[in-house]
Amino acid sequence: MNLSDEAVAALARAVRIDAQEIARRKEFLKFDETDVSLLTGLHARLQNVSRRFVEDFYAHMLKFEETRRFIPDAPSLERLKRTQMSYFDSLTAGDYGSEYILHRLRVGVVHQHIGLEPKWYLGAYSKYLAGLLPELWQQLGKEPEAFVATCQSLIKIVMLDMGLALDTYMQTDRDTILGLKRYAEDIIASLPAGLIVVNDTLKVRSVNRSFREMFGLKNGEDVSGRELEDILPLLNLHQQAQVVLTSGIALRGIDAALGEKWLRLTITGIRLAEEEEEEDLLVIVEDITKLKAQAVHIEQLAFYDSLTGLPNRSLLRDRVQRVLAHSARHKNHGAILFIDLDNFKALNDTKGHNIGDLLLIEVAKRLQDCVRNSDTVARMGGDEFVVVLEELNEDTQQAVAQAQDIGETVLASLNRPFNLQGFEHYSSASIGISLFRDNEIGMDDVFKHADTAMYQAKTSGRNTLRFFDPDMQASLEARAVLEIDLRHALSLQQFKLFFQIQMNAANQPIGAEALLRWLHPKRGLVSPLDFISLAEDTGLILPIGQWVLETACTQIKAWEANPLACELQLAVNVSARQFHQPDFVEQVRAALEKTGADPARLKLELTESVVLNNINDAVIKMSDLKEVGVRFSMDDFGTGYSSLSYLTQLPLDQLKIDLSFVYNIGIKPTDAVIVQTIISMGNSLGMEVIAEGVETEAQRDFLERNGCHAYQGYLFSKPVSIGEFEGLIRRMPI
Numbered sequence: 001m002n003l004s005d006e007a008v009a010a011l012a013r014a015v016r017i018d019a020q021e022i023a024r025r026k027e028f029l030k031f032d033e034t035d036v037s038l039l040t041g042l043h044a045r046l047q048n049v050s051r052r053f054v055e056d057f058y059a060h061m062l063k064f065e066e067t068r069r070f071i072p073d074a075p076s077l078e079r080l081k082r083t084q085m086s087y088f089d090s091l092t093a094g095d096y097g098s099e100y101i102l103h104r105l106r107v108g109v110v111h112q113h114i115g116l117e118p119k120w121y122l123g124a125y126s127k128y129l130a131g132l133l134p135e136l137w138q139q140l141g142k143e144p145e146a147f148v149a150t151c152q153s154l155i156k157i158v159m160l161d162m163g164l165a166l167d168t169y170m171q172t173d174r175d176t177i178l179g180l181k182r183y184a185e186d187i188i189a190s191l192p193a194g195l196i197v198v199n200d201t202l203k204v205r206s207v208n209r210s211f212r213e214m215f216g217l218k219n220g221e222d223v224s225g226r227e228l229e230d231i232l233p234l235l236n237l238h239q240q241a242q243v244v245l246t247s248g249i250a251l252r253g254i255d256a257a258l259g260e261k262w263l264r265l266t267i268t269g270i271r272l273a274e275e276e277e278e279e280d281l282l283v284i285v286e287d288i289t290k291l292k293a294q295a296v297h298i299e300q301l302a303f304y305d306s307l308t309g310l311p312n313r314s315l316l317r318d319r320v321q322r323v324l325a326h327s328a329r330h331k332n333h334g335a336i337l338f339i340d341l342d343n344f345k346a347l348n349d350t351k352g353h354n355i356g357d358l359l360l361i362e363v364a365k366r367l368q369d370c371v372r373n374s375d376t377v378a379r380m381g382g383d384e385f386v387v388v389l390e391e392l393n394e395d396t397q398q399a400v401a402q403a404q405d406i407g408e409t410v411l412a413s414l415n416r417p418f419n420l421q422g423f424e425h426y427s428s429a430s431i432g433i434s435l436f437r438d439n440e441i442g443m444d445d446v447f448k449h450a451d452t453a454m455y456q457a458k459t460s461g462r463n464t465l466r467f468f469d470p471d472m473q474a475s476l477e478a479r480a481v482l483e484i485d486l487r488h489a490l491s492l493q494q495f496k497l498f499f500q501i502q503m504n505a506a507n508q509p510i511g512a513e514a515l516l517r518w519l520h521p522k523r524g525l526v527s528p529l530d531f532i533s534l535a536e537d538t539g540l541i542l543p544i545g546q547w548v549l550e551t552a553c554t555q556i557k558a559w560e561a562n563p564l565a566c567e568l569q570l571a572v573n574v575s576a577r578q579f580h581q582p583d584f585v586e587q588v589r590a591a592l593e594k595t596g597a598d599p600a601r602l603k604l605e606l607t608e609s610v611v612l613n614n615i616n617d618a619v620i621k622m623s624d625l626k627e628v629g630v631r632f633s634m635d636d637f638g639t640g641y642s643s644l645s646y647l648t649q650l651p652l653d654q655l656k657i658d659l660s661f662v663y664n665i666g667i668k669p670t671d672a673v674i675v676q677t678i679i680s681m682g683n684s685l686g687m688e689v690i691a692e693g694v695e696t697e698a699q700r701d702f703l704e705r706n707g708c709h710a711y712q713g714y715l716f717s718k719p720v721s722i723g724e725f726e727g728l729i730r731r732m733p734i
Helices: 005-014 019-029 033-046 050-061 074-091 098-114 118-140 144-190 209-215 237-247 289-303 313-330 344-351 353-370 396-415 443-459 470-489 528-538 541-559 584-595 608-612 615-627 659-663 669-684 697-705 722-731
Strands: 194-198 204-207 251-258 261-270 280-287 333-341 376-381 384-392 418-420 423-425 429-437 465-467 495-504 509-520 524-526 569-573 602-607 631-637 654-657 688-692 710-712
Touching: 005 098, 005 144, 019 144, 033 074, 033 118, 033 144, 050 074, 050 118, 074 098, 074 144, 098 144, 118 144, 194 209, 209 280, 237 251, 237 261, 237 280, 261 289, 289 313, 313 333, 313 376, 313 384, 313 429, 313 443, 333 353, 333 396, 333 443, 344 353, 344 423, 353 376, 353 384, 353 396, 353 418, 353 423, 384 396, 396 429, 396 465, 429 443, 443 465, 470 509, 470 528, 495 541, 495 569, 495 722, 509 528, 509 541, 524 528, 528 541, 541 569, 541 584, 541 602, 569 631, 584 602, 584 615, 602 608, 608 615, 608 631, 615 631, 654 659, 654 669, 659 669, 659 688, 669 688, 669 697
Parallel strands: 429 465, 509 569, 569 602, 602 631, 631 654, 654 688, 688 710
Antiparallel strands: 194 204, 194 280, 251 261, 261 280, 333 384, 333 429, 376 384, 418 423, 495 509, 495 710, 509 524
């Protein structure tokens, strides 16, 4: 260890060792110039024995583990011997000024630093004196007075050295302790948690810097002696501290609110000194306000809808489970209201999602105003909301009435206009209600039943509510199974085209309508009434419609080789979704090119609702296809608007009278008038007119008399397979 002169001088100042202090010590020891003279004389006498003396000294030191550990190897031993010879030599050299004193302090610091305890350090002085006195007696034994005087001088200088060594040890230990104390205080002060030390009467001993900063206490403000509750006014804190004092068991994780702060406390016993019998208390105070806010935010994200602030699907399931359990214990009813906004997509599409979001926020507020505090309003997602009603009456009829009252209140509230950034919007909802009690059904079934009832409300015209109907559920489940089968029908080649012949007034075939049939391996022949609407709802109508178009074109091409069928026109129905595809014209052209079919033999049947949705778009698409020769027929004419204004705009070739009017010919005079009007309209506009659903000769005769010369219906043939159709036209007279 290398100590600078400045460091040693600083140590001397710390222990107040200066020239005056050394003089006082020498005076106390009665160490004067006589002693210096005697020691100087001894110095000359010891020169011949100093080496042997040091050898004996270290031989003794090596016998003890406590001192041997400071001599790790032979080179170290030789270095220490040289140092020790120099040190012993200086004891009798006669120069005891400031340099001597500082050197002695330096040696003391080194010994303390390497861990040589004072008892071994003082023992070394004893060994030195015990080894030196015989040598001194041998040289001065004949002069007893000189021997005694020299011994006294030697003891005096050794005592002076020992005093300096002890000063060094104590000061260095004191510095170490003070350093550790300051280090500990710095650590405690820098801890983010506030610390309060209180005694066994709950009087404050001290607080750390973090506590002061946490509660705005000034650094100079003395809080010692104050009551714990004065500086930390928390409910039950006094009792909790007493519990720790009495039991000796720490209390941890105590969360408490203090104004706008959230605190977490730990109260534990501490003993500041081993000799103290009574324990003090340490109160650790953590500010967890941000942590609490983060926890609330995380919970909000996990369990609440970010747009409306309502419980989301996850929290809703937890609430429903709780209500189900409550119902099972108390035997009362609960209910789920499944609420779906009507025509919400139209608002989003026309006004944008920002306006749609505003509506959802306002709907959430109104729903909360409609229910009791004990009920739950949640958002499932999109425009779907759920209300959970609990503690309804035990009697089923009364529970139904309660749920219905709340449902009707919701409908009335949602029917009131909404002001969405200055835009007045009228909304409505379809509500499905499912009642439950006593775990009769599980949570998933409760939701499924409410959803089924909501679907029933939709199909009943919207803006209404319906309670769950088991028959409706069975119908939906059957529809779901049918949808699965329908998705595989195309790839499994289960679809077939059937053909219903179309005749002219001369009883000659002029064409046919291609009608889709589904030949299911287990269900048999599935009616189009059972699957066409499902295909439209699921979007499967697009690939199915494309298959029908391509198959029909393939058949037109095949008929070119059949003299009896080569001039027949084949009518193909086109769905709304298919027609409104942006590339519909390209799809038709591609089918014609792929199959090589004559476009003039293809007739596309459209309903009024298909073209009137966007008449300009319809005109463009129809005109593009008319250019390549494709013909168009207005299917089910008379059931919609039947307006002359749009008839004059559309490039139609044919009007098809709906079978419902044909059926009532001779039965309902007004329908006969409608048929006559349609025929007249078509003829006036230069369009062909064909009637479907012709089943009797009387119907055919009426149609012919009034100017309709094309017919389709069971009078001529039901829809049949391609083989049967071709057999039918072969049997007809030429």
